[in-house]
Amino acid sequence: MFMKFTVRTTQHFLNVIKHSFSVQAEQPILVNGNKISKDVLSKVKDRILSIRERVNIREPKLAIILVGNAADSISYVSVKQRACKRVGVQSELIHLPETATQKEVIQIVEDLNKREDVDSILTQLPFPAQISKTIVINQIEPSKDVDGLQRCFLTKQLIWDDHNNRALPCTPQSCLHILDTHQIDVKGKQVVMLGKGLLVGSPLGAILLGRGAIVSMCDKKSDLSIALKDADILVSATGVRKLVKGEQLKKGVIVIDVGCSRPLPHEDQSSIVGDVELESVILKASLITPVPGGVGPVTVSMLIQNVVNQWERNNSALIQQAQLEATDETNKQKQEKAQKNQQLNYDLKQIDQIKENTCEEDLGDQQQEKLNKIIQNSKKNILIQ
Structure with a gap:
């Protein structure tokens, strides 16, 4: 028995084929970090205005310590100060020369600890070789540690509760906010944390454990073909350009790329790249953060939010x-x-x-x-x- 193909049936089959191809080629969610950051900063600004309308108190204030003249660090500080200005947070930059000693930096931290007009202290990393970031950060008054990097906070808890009064490190907080914004529940998920550093990997891995994820910690020396193959969520923070390839990942993986690498001499010098090879990973991912424009802008907004949280706590009595x-x-x-x-x-x-008891004309x-x-x-x- 032969099927008679008419124009109508032919068009139907073409539509079916077209639909099947469109499903297979479904585009992943490309995270818009700039929009997320803008939304956070807008809410922070409204919060400051609301509090200051009710209470006669000064604006929040962030002090930034910058040592040296590294172009990246100067650029990052400028971005943070612009974000502060946008929402009504004061920022004060203490810019020291490359030759500054650890003792000089610690003295500045101690002075800022005592100042009542400073709510938060940020050390712009990296420091020059003669200065230990761990020693300096541990000198910051805990209530002013806006980046939440003090080692004592990391070592006291294997599972870090991210709902306490301590400031969460800004980059891990950015990753969490991106997941929350897209309503991604990590409980029971296989999460691979690629990178074990103090700034991102260690705290974020601990926080995800606290949220019920199954976390595997690895680094750039691990066998990625084995480590990544079952990952439901990958967070990469190694700083190694295009380390992760699409063929190493399963279909539908969620990818948070924290890496940031400058272009090679022969490449376009205006662009930076992340830890993942975007052109191949995007074919596997259901959600991915681009570099630039992904985690970075949200991290800045988390910093400003931390400043305002500390300011509010410092003025809680008023x-x-x-x-x-x-x-x-x-x-x-x-x-x-x-x-x-x-x-x-x-x-x-x-x-x-x-009126009931007396007629109007009879009133005395x-x-x-x-x-x-x-x-x-x-x-x-x-x-x-």
């Missing part, structure tokens, strides 16, 4: 007092309104009683005067309402 006063004022106004309503009801009842002068007075007072109360 903010709570203002809230109590506002509540008292609201209750007072409600009480006064209730009293006025009670008086109004009483006056209206008196008017009705006089005193009764008429009393009635007029009650009506006048009632009118005032009505106007007040």
Whole structure:
């Protein structure tokens, strides 16, 4: 038996074939880090304005310590200061020469710890070789450690609760916010954390464990063909350009690329690349963060959010007092309104009683005067309402 192909049936089969190809070629979600960052900063700005409208307090303030003149560090500091200005956070830059000693940097940190007008302290990394980032960071007052990098916080807990009052490291916080924004639940997922560094890998791995993920920690020396093949989520923070290839990953993997590498001499010098080879990984991923424009902008917004959180905690007594006063004022106004309503009801009842018991032409002068007075007072109360 032969099927008769008409124009209609032919078009139907073409549509089926076209649909099957479109499903196979479904595009992954390309994370728009700039938009996410803009949304976070907008909410932070509104929060600052809301608090300062109710409480007479200064603006939040971030102090940044920069040692040396590395072009990347200067650029990053500039981006952070612009973001501060955009939302109403003051920033103060302490720029030291490349030859600054560790003792000099520690002294600046100690001075900033004592200043009541500084809510947060940020050390722009990397430091020159003569300065230990661990020693300097551990000198920061915990309540002012805006980047959450103090070693004591990392070593006290194998599983890090990311819902406490300590600032989370900004880059791990950025990765978490991207996952949360796209409603990705990590519980029970196979997560490969590629890179074990202090700034990203170690804290983020601990936080993901706390959220119920099954976390495998590895580095650039690991056998990636084995380490990556079952990953539901890959977070890569090695700084090795295009280390991860598409053929190493399974279909549908979620990829958070934290890496950032400058172009090689023969490449376009205006572009930077991440840890993953975007052109091959994008064929496997269901969601991927591009470089640039992915994790980076969100990290800056997390930094500013941390500053405002610390500012709010530092001024919690004043903010709570203002809230109590506002509540008292609201209750007072409600009480006064209730009293006025009670008086109004009483006056209206008196008017009705006089009208019921006395004809208007029979009213004496005193009764008429009393009635007029009650009506006048009632009118005032009505106007007040």
